[in-house]
Amino acid sequence: MARTLKDLRPVYVVGVGWHRYQNPSETPYVTLGVTAIRDALADAHMDWPAVESAYVATALLGMASGRPMLRHLGATGVPLSHIENASASGSTAFRQACIEVASGLTDVSLAVGVDKRNPVRRDSTGMDNLAEDAIAQFTHFSLLTNEYAQRHKVSFEDIARVAVKNHRNGAKNKNAQRQQERTLEEVLGGKKVAGSLTALQCTPVGEGAAAAIVASEDGIKRLGLDTSRAIRVIGSTARSERVYAAGLGFDAVLTKETTTIALQEAQVSPQELDIIELHDAFTVEELHYIENIGICPEGQGVHLLKEGALDIGGRCAVNPSGGLIAMGHPIGPTGIGQIGEIALQLRGEAGARQHPKARTGLAHMVGVGAVCYVHLLQRP
Amino acid sequence: METLLKPSLYATDGTLQGGRCTCGHVFFPMQGHGCEVCGRHGADLQPMVLKGRGKLLSSTIVHLHIDKARTAPFTIGKIALADGPVVRTLLVDPTREIEPGTAMVTALVPAGAGENGQTILDLRFTPET
Ligand SMILES: [Zn+2]
Numbered sequence: 430m431a432r433t434l435k436d437l438r439p440v441y442v443v444g445v446g447w448h449r450y451q452n453p454s455e456t457p458y459v460t461l462g463v464t465a466i467r468d469a470l471a472d473a474h475m476d477w478p479a480v481e482s483a484y485v486a487t488a489l490l491g492m493a494s495g496r497p498m499l500r501h502l503g504a505t506g507v508p509l510s511h512i513e514n515a516s517a518s519g520s521t522a523f524r525q526a527c528i529e530v531a532s533g534l535t536d537v538s539l540a541v542g543v544d545k546r547n548p549v550r551r552d553s554t555g556m557d558n559l560a561e562d563a564i565a566q567f568t569h570f571s572l573l574t575n576e577y578a579q580r581h582k583v584s585f586e587d588i589a590r591v592a593v594k595n596h597r598n599g600a601k602n603k604n605a606q607r608q609q610e611r612t613l614e615e616v617l618g619g620k621k622v623a624g625s626l627t628a629l630q631c632t633p634v635g636e637g638a639a640a641a642i643v644a645s646e647d648g649i650k651r652l653g654l655d656t657s658r659a660i661r662v663i664g665s666t667a668r669s670e671r672v673y674a675a676g677l678g679f680d681a682v683l684t685k686e687t688t689t690i691a692l693q694e695a696q697v698s699p700q701e702l703d704i705i706e707l708h709d710a711f712t713v714e715e716l717h718y719i720e721n722i723g724i725c726p727e728g729q730g731v732h733l734l735k736e737g738a739l740d741i742g743g744r745c746a747v748n749p750s751g752g753l754i755a756m757g758h759p760i761g762p763t764g765i766g767q768i769g770e771i772a773l774q775l776r777g778e779a780g781a782r783q784h785p786k787a788r789t790g791l792a793h794m795v796g797v798g799a800v801c802y803v804h805l806l807q808r809p
Numbered sequence: 810m811e812t813l814l815k816p817s818l819y820a821t822d823g824t825l826q827g828g829r830c831t832c833g834h835v836f837f838p839m840q841g842h843g844c845e846v847c848g849r850h851g852a853d854l855q856p857m858v859l860k861g862r863g864k865l866l867s868s869t870i871v872h873l874h875i876d877k878a879r880t881a882p883f884t885i886g887k888i889a890l891a892d893g894p895v896v897r898t899l900l901v902d903p904t905r906e907i908e909p910g911t912a913m914v915t916a917l918v919p920a921g922a923g924e925n926g927q928t929i930l931d932l933r934f935t936p937e938t
Binding site for chain 2: 554555556557558559560561562563564565568571572573574575576579620621622623624672675676
């Protein structure tokens with residue numbers, strides 16, 4: 430019978446690093462990527478030659494972008510793969526690195542995500558469509574916002590509070606693209622893109638990099654790493670979309686399927702989660718996902734939000750990094766940056782963003798396709 | 810003279826060119842790659858004319874759109890067709906969101922002119938009157 434990650438060798442996050450997420454600039458992706466990797470190596474207190482395999486997550490850089498970047502760390506001959514999985518590219522690279530260490534094939538592996546804002550290219554499936562070119566991502570989520578507001582009798586103002594919280598968190602994060610607190614009036618007052626959705630309720634498109642180094646107990650011992658700062662990866666689950674009943678939001682249903690498996694395999698209940706980093710590219714998503722992760726019943730997310738239960742210091746800190754709305758969403762790096770934030774929180778190293786007594790964290794990512802990735806991390 | 814913008818997707822009577830698998834799954838548009846439910850392909854997938862009517866699940870006004878070929882504002886609707894599939898496309902009225910649950914029908918509306926001056930029609934949805 431197939432086994433779960435928890436049945437294999439224990440895997441630990443030992444180093445995390447970033448190049449700040451930012452507005453598109455002239456900075457070459459190589460600079461972004463090596464900055465994040467060096468930051469993660471310094472965080473782990475280890476040198477590059479100790480890394481035995483590398484997974485480069487990128488959706489928009491084109492073919493074979495990894496080697497022209499990694500060679501500037503010293504060309505050690507490390508095995509290298511590129512991972513493209515839309516928004517979940519970084520989460521997928523992280524999962525592959527974890528699987529390789531857990532299997533015993535390596536003791537130390539790297540996942541790095543790096544991207545620039547380049548045009549998205551998707552080849553034709555050979556099937557025409559009515560007007561998909563008229564339906565941007567924000568239009569898709571505006572439809573879902575209208576459905577959520579109607580179904581649960583919730584106001585657009587209350588849905589927008591997700592952005593107020595996440596901008597507040599991002600304001601305390603030096604790696605966030607948006608580092609400015611916003612009032613509800615500012616969030617609602619910005620220019621509307623579709624329906625009630627305003628620009629400050631949508632993730633900004635940008636560039637940046639994030640890196641995470643994972644290691645086995647043997648690797649940690651051999652390299653003399655600080656075991657008290659190592660965060661165990663206790664679950665990794667991935668799914669893709671099936672055929673759901675007409676009218677069901679596939680991102681939400683897929684999130685529920687994937688998270689249910691992940692929590693069950695790791696034997697963690699939703700109430701034990703101290704930290705959640707999730708795919709809040711648009712405000713309504715955060716409500717959909719916390720409900721489908723099992724933090725509260727469907728339609729109740731706004732109540733938790735309004736009573737501060739999802740704040741840093743609340744019942745469960747949701748997107749303490751600022752999430753995709755404030756931290757940003759440069760695509761390749763995003764899923765790895767989530768792991769970095771959770772590692773900081775579980776170590777107690779998150780500074781002004783520290784959620785008290787954080788022990789267990791969940792990283793959630795959906796990607797166009799649709800795919801869903803969930804990772805569970807725990808302080809030993 | 811009038812021609813359709815996407816004749817592979819719909820007909821002049823406002824019906825849609827869908828398909829049906831022997832497993833019973835109804836889909837839009839017609840395709841031969843394979844059934845999303847059971848994986849059957851080839852002769853197991855047959856064209857099926859879908860009625861141009863359904864129920865609105867949601868709609869939204871798009872205020873901003875990057876593609877200059879689509880001038881905002883316009884309205885997008887998500888419609889559960891009477892025959893099963895859910896489709897998303899433009900609504901006839903570009904200025905108004907419509908109450909979910911409203912019965913909708915297809916309408917062919919002018920969407921430009923062809924080389925010989927003929928009117929090109931595209932399929933939209935509008936509330937049933
Ligand atoms: Zn079938």
